[in-house]
Amino acid sequence: MGKIRTRKILFVVAAMLLCVLVAVLIRLFFSNRIVRMTLTPIEVEVGEAVHYADSTRNAGSWLWEFGNGDVSHERSGQYVFKEPGRYQVRLQVDHSLEKKQIVKVNRRANNYGSDQLVKIEAPVTAFQGEIISFKGYGPSREWRWQFGESGIVDSREQNPLYAYSEPGRYEVLLTTEET
Template sequence: MPKLFNHRIYVVIIAIVIILAISFLVRHYTSTREIHAYVGPLDIEVGVPVSFADSTTGADHWLWEFGNGDTSPEQRAQYIFSETGKYQIRLTVNGELEKRFIVNVRPTKKDDDLQLIKIIAPQSALQGEFIIFRGEGTSKEWRWEFGETGKVDAHEKTAIYQYNEPGSYEIALRTEETKYPIIHTIEIIPQYMDNDSTDVATIIGNDIKEKLQAIVDQKPFNTNYNYVMSTYLCNNPNTLVIINNSKKNDFYSYCQGLKIIGRKRTIIEKVLIDIEESQSCINKLIVIQTDIN
């Protein structure tokens, strides 16, 4: 009888040890599933370093991706962005856990103060064509008069306008930083005139339009999304998308939205692209779309 009693005690002790060991392993495994990392400051001027560090339990491999093609395998260090813009920093720990941070890189105040307001727009366009007008410089207010309606037509830094009648128009841009309006002249060519030239921007816009419509139509999301990302956006998911000249999203969120609203009926009417002269990647998409409930 005593031997049987002792045997039972041993069994109970062993069971308790096993339960405690399993509990410890579960807690340890669970604790390593959450990334403990820091990136800051998240709003900086060009040339100011961003500090990044990770203290995730059990981590022994790090990959920091800075949203512009640069990477770092360091656990903690600093990084300096050389150009303005919004960047998504992605940290991958041990090859499987991910965490993302958004950093806004602003121009230096000195550069802002010296930068003149300019109009970036074509010298000519077709009647009925959607035209991008981009203000260059820093101002809180933007007032565009495109010369056709006799009134202020837009209040965004980047505006889209479509001329109904051909002719020569004087565009006036007023801001709080300028004493007199900035003037730009554009020639609107009648639709019936021969114009066989198809520029590269139009070809790219039509290609992106096709891929966005494919996402709406519930075709393979990754195939179409990754094509646009790698072909035109330099794999930057934060590329700005302006929808119908009013709403804004980053490219990734916009495409996810198209995937969801695909259950309704959305028509991608036109895609316009915006590329800075000093860059080779598209930094802005302007999408004209119609949503049918």
Template sequence: MSKLLNNRTYIIIGIIVVCLGMAFFVRSCLTKREVTAMVSPLDVELGSPIAYADSTRGADTWYWEFGNGDSSPHQKGEYTYSEAGKYQIRLTVDGSYIKKIVVNVRPKKQDDDEHLIKIEAPKTALQDEYIIFRGEGTSNEWRWEFGETGAVDAKEKTAIYKYSLPGTYEVLLTTEETKYPIRHTIEITPQYSESDSTDIETMIGNDIKLKLQAIVDQKPFNTNYNYIMTSYLCNNPNAQVIVNNSKRNDFYSYCQGLKIIGRKQTIIENVLVELEEDKETCVKKIIVIQTDTN
């Protein structure tokens, strides 16, 4: 009798073990396997590669589809798209487990011209008018020849020059980045009567010139300073002032310097201005030509 009970016990235990095993097997089959894959970066410029890799536990096979017809059977690697656009990458692990990732490929910037040195300057100007010549690009050395003296006239990236005689001049800009000088042709017309000028920047520059000279001459500081601030600088005391193409100050500090100039006699010869692009009455930069004598 005891032997029979033992056999029954073994049978019951066996059935329980088989049921547990089957339950575990069924659960394993029904449980969705998590695919742990990565693609980086998800936003990339055309011509730059993306990196892809999968670390799904226990995986044996991989099939990457890059959304453009190309594919890879490797667990990890790099891929470069040949055209811009949005692509859905699909990874299939062990033939059945899938993960999808979207990548944005941006068009490549057209930056070929960014490295070129250029001259920004007017094509025409007036005799004895101060002209701003700007160099565009990156260089440690700038050498300007304005065609009137036959020599190097300035060595700054932004230069100011006035022609004493009318005519057509070829401006040469030499830098350490250029094999040959950059050329710009400018036509200088005969001197004009200031009363005929209707250029808004010229009018503003002349008005600021008078107020700055008044500060130098020890006339009421606040009256002249506040006039320029409210009329032209949109109440920005930090507007940039460039003096004689070399020294720089914020507007407030510059005016305070004029006020306490001391033993020197300063003459404001000319003032040029640059206006904000979206605010025609707001000056963002003041360029002053002045002479200081003891």
């Protein structure tokens, strides 16, 4: 009776180990690898470092493209953008897997000069359909924004949002009661 019980226990343990082994093999050979890219912070001022890293399972090579022609082949590091704008950072792992993320680089904060001048803060470039934040600074009470796409006043808010429906180069015009 004791030998039968021992054999049953050994059989159950062997079956469990076999199931675990099969599960591990299935995961190794049939699961999709996911790029595990980290960029922090994703909004900086010119001259501030963006830290980048990758923790993709079993990765052997990396190609980081920073959206301005600069590249890195390191697994992790930091990068400093020299110009304001929006940059699409692309990571390619093992020449086949890739992931992209946008980093926004703002001009260094300042006091915008004279208190009597009206100034605009907005990105220099944007993607078609992307919602863009425009900010007006100055002593004005009335704001009239023309974003160059419609030919009319598009907004009367001090800090409007706008998305261009067509690609192209646009001139933004801001007028106030004083200009």
